[in-house]
Amino acid sequence: MARSQQGATSCSPQRGTRTGRDHVKTTGGTWRSLVWLPATWAATRLSLLLFVFKVYVFPGPDVTSDVSVIYQGWYDVLRTGTFPLDDVTWQYPPAAALPVLSPGLLPFLEYAQAFFVLAFVADLAALSLLLYAGRRPGRTLRGAWVWVAGVPLLGPTVYARYDVMVTAVAVAALLAAGRHPRTAGALAGFGAMLKVWPVLLLVAARRRGPWVAAGATAVAVAALFAIAMPGAFAFLTFQRDRGTEVESLGSLVFHVARHHGWDGEVLLNYGSVEFLGPYVNVVSAGALCLTGVAFGWLLLWRLTATRFRAHTAADAAFVAVLMFTTTSRVISPQYLVWLVGLAAVCLCFRGSRMGLPAALVLLACFVTVLEFPIWFADVVQSTPRGIALLFVRNGLLVLASVLGARALWRSTVPEPEPAPFPAQAARADETPVSS
Numbered sequence: 443m444a445r446s447q448q449g450a451t452s453c454s455p456q457r458g459t460r461t462g463r464d465h466v467k468t469t470g471g472t473w474r475s476l477v478w479l480p481a482t483w484a485a486t487r488l489s490l491l492l493f494v495f496k497v498y499v500f501p502g503p504d505v506t507s508d509v510s511v512i513y514q515g516w517y518d519v520l521r522t523g524t525f526p527l528d529d530v531t532w533q534y535p536p537a538a539a540l541p542v543l544s545p546g547l548l549p550f551l552e553y554a555q556a557f558f559v560l561a562f563v564a565d566l567a568a569l570s571l572l573l574y575a576g577r578r579p580g581r582t583l584r585g586a587w588v589w590v591a592g593v594p595l596l597g598p599t600v601y602a603r604y605d606v607m608v609t610a611v612a613v614a615a616l617l618a619a620g621r622h623p624r625t626a627g628a629l630a631g632f633g634a635m636l637k638v639w640p641v642l643l644l645v646a647a648r649r650r651g652p653w654v655a656a657g658a659t660a661v662a663v664a665a666l667f668a669i670a671m672p673g674a675f676a677f678l679t680f681q682r683d684r685g686t687e688v689e690s691l692g693s694l695v696f697h698v699a700r701h702h703g704w705d706g707e708v709l710l711n712y713g714s715v716e717f718l719g720p721y722v723n724v725v726s727a728g729a730l731c732l733t734g735v736a737f738g739w740l741l742l743w744r745l746t747a748t749r750f751r752a753h754t755a756a757d758a759a760f761v762a763v764l765m766f767t768t769t770s771r772v773i774s775p776q777y778l779v780w781l782v783g784l785a786a787v788c789l790c791f792r793g794s795r796m797g798l799p800a801a802l803v804l805l806a807c808f809v810t811v812l813e814f815p816i817w818f819a820d821v822v823q824s825t826p827r828g829i830a831l832l833f834v835r836n837g838l839l840v841l842a843s844v845l846g847a848r849a850l851w852r853s854t855v856p857e858p859e860p861a862p863f864p865a866q867a868a869r870a871d872e873t874p875v876s877s
Contacts (some may be wrong), residue, residue, distance in 0.1 A: 475583045476573070479590055483569055486594040487562060493598035494558045502815025505599045510554040512713075513604075516542050517553060525673035531713030536667035536674040537635035541604040561601040564610040565593060568783060571610075575617045575790045580752065585790030588800055592782035595807035596775060597815065603776040608637045609783035612759075615643050616787045619652070619755045627652030631659030639763055639780060645740055646758035648750060685716040685726055687772040688821055689813065691836045692725040693717060697824040708822055714772060715822060732769035739847065740765070747854035753791030754854060760784040760796055761846040764803070768839040775814045778807050795849035802842035809835040 493500045512531060519526045520539050526532040545556035569589055576583040593600050600606050615629035627647070633640025634656070641660075644652055667674040686692050688708060696704060696717045706719020716722075740762055747754075763784055767777050785800035813821050813831040820828030 472577070472583065475587075479569075479573065479583065479586050483566075483590045486590065487565060490594060490598050490601050491558065491562060494601045495555070500598050500815065502818055505597070505602045505815050506554060506558075509557050509602050513542055513557065514553045517545065520671075521546075524671055525676060527673040527676055533677045533713065535635045535638055535664075535677060536671070537632065537663050538604070538637065539667070539671070541607045541636070544607075557604075558601050561604070561606050564607040565600075568606075568610040568613045568786075571613050571617055572786055572790060575787075580792055581790050582792050585786040585788070588786040588789050588804070589782060592786070592804050592807055593779065595804060595811060596778055596782075597811040599775050599811075599815065600779055603774075603779075605637070605776040605779050608633055608640065609779050611636065612640045612643060612780070613783050613787055615640065616756050616759055616784070617790070619643075619647075620752055623647065623649065623652045624655040627655030628659045631656035632663060635660055635663040639766065642762040642766065643755075643759045645744065645762045646747075646750065646755045685711060685718060685771070686722050686729070687714045687716050687774070689775070689832060689835075690729065690771055690773045691732075691768060691840070692729045692771065694829070694832055694836065695725055696722070697829045697832065700824045714774065726771050729769055729771045733766060736762075736765040736769050743847075743851060743855065747851075748856055749854045751793055751853075753788065753794040754850075756784065756787045756791065757794055757796050757846075757850050757853070760788050760799070761843070761850050764799065764839070764846055765843045768836070768843045773836070773839075775810050778803065778810055782807065795853050796846060799842040799846035799849070802838050802845070806835050806838040806842070809838065 492498050494506055496506070516526050516529070516532060516539075519529075520543055525536070525539070541560075544560050545551070545553045548556035548559060551559065569586060572586040572589050573583070575581055576586050593606070611629055611633040615626045615633060618629065619626040627644060630640050630643040630652070633643070641656070644656055647653055664674065686696070688697075696706060696719075700706075704720070706717055706722065708715060709718055710716075711718060717725075743758075760781070763780055767773060767781065770777075781803045785796060785803050788794040788796040789800055809831060813828065813835060817827060817831060821832060822828070
């Protein structure tokens with residue numbers, strides 16, 4: 443008995459020592475990440491700023507022209523108190539006026555320069571939120587690393603579109619969902635008035651509070667713009683009339699068909715490079731049907747899911763946006779920054795099942811910068827290289843969607859209990875007879 447107690451006593455310090463070492467190791471790893479994360483972010487973002495400010499020239503077409511020409515043109519119209527009613531390229535909800543007008547906050551800079559600086563600030567805000575969330579109990583800094591690594595993979599396009607600003611709002615909404623659901627709902631509603639897709643952040647909301655907050659915020663913002671500025675909802679007509687963009691999943695049909703006698707053409711249409719010609723409306727309708735199937739699957743999942751954990755809201759939002767992006771008639775390069783932001787939030791949670799889909803999205807980002815802007819001419823001309831890049835990029839998005847949906851279903855929907863064999867059922871029904 444004494445020997446047993448002595449053995450137990452001698453083992454205790456060893457266990458304590460190992461635990462202490464593990465604690466020191468974990469803490470040291472965390473502090474190293476807190477040093478390397480900002481350093482890596484600063485280095486990569488400096489390179490993006492050097493490209494958008496044209497200190498160095500990024501290969502391919504100039505991605506900053508959208509800001510210096512299109513956005514600045516909208517800015518001049520919006521300043522007069524009306525939306526660009528005669529410009530079919532304006533295809534955004536009314537609150538999109540805010541990021542377009544935001545460079546006015548920095549009057550000492552030219553419009554494009556101010557916009558790039560504000561995009562940089564939004565990027566920094568998203569990183570700060572992910573760093574704060576990653577240091578809380580049960581969280582990890584993997585999400586911050588996803589954001590640090592994923593954004594520069596898309597090249598300077600990220601700072602030349604306002605999507606990074608919308609993504610920062612979405613990151614804030616998802617990180618608030620656990621402890622402040624109404625705040626998360628309000629942020630999602632505001633994000634939906636910036637670019638529609640953030641409404642999908644609420645797909646896993648189980649209570650009415652977030653939906654009410656989102657609806658109230660969206661209605662208030664929409665009403666404010668409708669009263670103050672004419673043409674707040676002209677974007678609905680412009681979006682309806684869009685075709686099949688050359689980078690979308692459906693466009694692969696026409697990229698291949700061009701080598702087999704299809705007599706359509708590629709033109710700049712409704713603000714993007716699209717296919718026009720025979721059967722384009724059929725493929726566009728097919729894309730809408732795929733989006734409908736994705737919506738049906740999400741509805742089925744929502745009705746059958748019963749196991750909700752801290753990371754479920756982020757996982758579901760990531761899968762929902764991934765599915766709707768992949769099936770869309772338009773997959774612009776900047777859309778992938780949405781996915782990077784949502785994947786980063788997922789991986790802030792140790793229990794998230796979205797590790798592999800997130801990795802596939804990062805690979806898709808790298809292929810995306812190759813197809814736009816570096817070899818965009820090959821995509822437009824449907825060369826073998828352009829077609830191969832689109833097959834790989836869109837294939838990665840399809841695979842990420844399928845794997846993400848599968849992981850979400852398995853982690854939240856209980857498996858049905860197997861039916862008993864007839865013999866077992868018969869034995870279970872037998873009533874014992876007392877003697």
